[in-house]
Amino acid sequence: VIQNVPDIIRRHQTGDATAGPGISRAYLPVVRGLALAGTLDPARAAEVAGRALGRLLGRAGEARDAKRLLALAEEITREEVRLDLKGTGGRRAYLLTLADSAAARTAGPGIRLPEVMAGLPAEKTSWMLLEAASFLPTHSQALFLLHYLEGLGYPEIADLAGVSSREVGAAIAAARRLYERELDLYLRKISKP
Amino acid sequence: VICNQAKELFQPLADGQLMERERKDLEGHLATCESCRTETARTKANVDFLRDHLSSLRDLVKVDPEALTKAARASAPPVAAPPPRKDDAPKRGVALAVAYLLLVVAAGTAVWAFVLRPRWAAESRQAATVPTPVPPGSTAATPPTPGPGAQPPPPGPRPGPKDPRPVPTVAGPAQMLSALLARPGQPALTSLWAALAKAPDQVENILTLTGAERDESRRALLVLALAGSNGQPRVRETLLSLLGSDGSVKVRGAAAAGLASAPEGAAVAVPGFAGLTVRVSPIEDVEVRGRLLSAAEGEREPSVVALLVRLLASSRRLDPAVDARLTQLLESEDEEVRTAALEASRLHPPKDPEAILALIRDDRIPENDRAALIQRLFEADEEGAVDRVAELAAGSTSEALTTAALGALATPKRAPGRGVETAASLLRGNATAGVKGAALQVLAAAGRRDASVLPLLEEIASGDPDEAIRERARSLADTLSTAPVPEDPPDQPGVEQPVDRD
Numbered sequence: 001v002i003q004n005v006p007d008i009i010r011r012h013q014t015g016d017a018t019a020g021p022g023i024s025r026a027y028l029p030v031v032r033g034l035a036l037a038g039t040l041d042p043a044r045a046a047e048v049a050g051r052a053l054g055r056l057l058g059r060a061g062e063a064r065d066a067k068r069l070l071a072l073a074e075e076i077t078r079e080e081v082r083l084d085l086k087g088t089g090g091r092r093a094y095l096l097t098l099a100d101s102a103a104a105r106t107a108g109p110g111i112r113l114p115e116v117m118a119g120l121p122a123e124k125t126s127w128m129l130l131e132a133a134s135f136l137p138t139h140s141q142a143l144f145l146l147h148y149l150e151g152l153g154y155p156e157i158a159d160l161a162g163v164s165s166r167e168v169g170a171a172i173a174a175a176r177r178l179y180e181r182e183l184d185l186y187l188r189k190i191s192k193p
Numbered sequence: 194v195i196c197n198q199a200k201e202l203f204q205p206l207a208d209g210q211l212m213e214r215e216r217k218d219l220e221g222h223l224a225t226c227e228s229c230r231t232e233t234a235r236t237k238a239n240v241d242f243l244r245d246h247l248s249s250l251r252d253l254v255k256v257d258p259e260a261l262t263k264a265a266r267a268s269a270p271p272v273a274a275p276p277p278r279k280d281d282a283p284k285r286g287v288a289l290a291v292a293y294l295l296l297v298v299a300a301g302t303a304v305w306a307f308v309l310r311p312r313w314a315a316e317s318r319q320a321a322t323v324p325t326p327v328p329p330g331s332t333a334a335t336p337p338t339p340g341p342g343a344q345p346p347p348p349g350p351r352p353g354p355k356d357p358r359p360v361p362t363v364a365g366p367a368q369m370l371s372a373l374l375a376r377p378g379q380p381a382l383t384s385l386w387a388a389l390a391k392a393p394d395q396v397e398n399i400l401t402l403t404g405a406e407r408d409e410s411r412r413a414l415l416v417l418a419l420a421g422s423n424g425q426p427r428v429r430e431t432l433l434s435l436l437g438s439d440g441s442v443k444v445r446g447a448a449a450a451g452l453a454s455a456p457e458g459a460a461v462a463v464p465g466f467a468g469l470t471v472r473v474s475p476i477e478d479v480e481v482r483g484r485l486l487s488a489a490e491g492e493r494e495p496s497v498v499a500l501l502v503r504l505l506a507s508s509r510r511l512d513p514a515v516d517a518r519l520t521q522l523l524e525s526e527d528e529e530v531r532t533a534a535l536e537a538s539r540l541h542p543p544k545d546p547e548a549i550l551a552l553i554r555d556d557r558i559p560e561n562d563r564a565a566l567i568q569r570l571f572e573a574d575e576e577g578a579v580d581r582v583a584e585l586a587a588g589s590t591s592e593a594l595t596t597a598a599l600g601a602l603a604t605p606k607r608a609p610g611r612g613v614e615t616a617a618s619l620l621r622g623n624a625t626a627g628v629k630g631a632a633l634q635v636l637a638a639a640g641r642r643d644a645s646v647l648p649l650l651e652e653i654a655s656g657d658p659d660e661a662i663r664e665r666a667r668s669l670a671d672t673l674s675t676a677p678v679p680e681d682p683p684d685q686p687g688v689e690q691p692v693d694r695d
Contacts, residue, residue, distance in 0.1 A: 032254050042253035047468030049256045087379070087460045087470045092532075112235055113242040126246040147208070148240075149247040154210045165210070173204035180239065 038081030386421025506537030
């Protein structure tokens, strides 16, 4: 449960040591979601998230409000994911295997995910869907994952992002539309000779 | 509510985040608008699907935010105070300068009175200090002590027992090993290797500790500590014996990575250690490669096998025994091993046509590699390759594979017979537009060398359901009908004739 992010930031900036756990708890979902989508590996994601949270706590004083702290969390996690992928030689690709599946043939405008992914094992489907999140820009990806991966509601995300719930809804809708369009384009691309 | 307003509410409705009043308004609109109803249903289906599948991955990542906070607090610099306001800056600056001056004077007096003066007096009475001997095997736990010939430190400002400043220390291999064991990670490992390079005699201590350690995780870290010194024969022998041992996956993985560890090279993950990588360079020593191959054959843990395969494949040339083993591992039940074998085969393509064919059929092979492998198939066995590639084109359910195979057949330098037959069967069947396009390329390459091509093009130009294909077939037929017939045309349609323009 995320509680009063602006207050946590204010306390952290005034040197209140008790604010650290609050920041960790509040920004863990962002960092964890981006780390998992970036590495597609739970163990590596835990490492990346750990390092990113540690760095975020060290630099949290740079952010004056929730919006900037979220941007900082996104930037640090993206950087840690990049370093991890560089160090470990990349990540496993799940979407590539869609080339021979029904997905490539049933894709089209107004994509219907249950139909596109029909017949694929549930676990593989989950990883494919997560991998496709990398089609999104980092901020859209963060909001998208906060909602669908981490299960946060609009008000909680609004608190973290320093915007209104309505703006969160609009941003998630835009991210989902972009996600569907990019996935559709990808499927068409791989189904072409 | 009109359609444009309704569309903005589809997402919050599907997410269950809509206010009661908005929900009622939207439902009123949906009752009368068919297209919005369809779009709402699609959005809901996608949103539910995304939530169900993505949320199942959430709990896989184990991160304890409390522990992280404690660790970060212990290691991070203190939080910077908020910047001073501009109007207060001059006054605050003067006050700070005065306070700083007073603090420096007070601290200097205190240090002189309570630390330097008594210590200087004591040291002038004492000729030398007697060092404490280091018990064997205790290297990891105790910091290095000065040797018997060490000089006492010169008099000067040193932190006393009540001095709050941190004590500056120069970390040696022992402290670094302690740090690595306490908090395994890349920086600790790299620093330890650098320290051991300057103090190679300490490697013996780590070898002793490795032999005595019973905790497998700590033992694996000790093995990794040795990796930076793998040029020493004793270290290499220890790593080789641990590789084939019945130790834990971590120990065997660390030994494998340790054998190939180098300052420069590709980074590989150490099995059993999440996020820990070492740089490895090719192992060119034939004996060591033989031991690695034996270990790969006896190894059960897929992540260690995969690492060994990568190490073996990284050398410039592949031994025949390794080549044979890689071909077997392409069929492994474990995906990680198969992937490693596949990468190795991409670096060192097999020579056996059947092994090449197996690689071509693997759907993880990138398109460029696949085309190169088909080319290699022709190089390995030109005559047999035409039949094999034609079978690939006709029998594959993968459009990418079919088009790649047709692309290889679409060349004037190959006899047209099998290629034209395959293209004809695909053009008459329910192939996709992409495959039919590639099949037409085969016919274009065969040209007038095969008498069946022109009638077939006429047939496609008039009967194919796809207008674009009909047009392409018509255009090709027009071009071919005006092209000169080769000097030595086939005697009978459909019978394969060798191409000999001389």
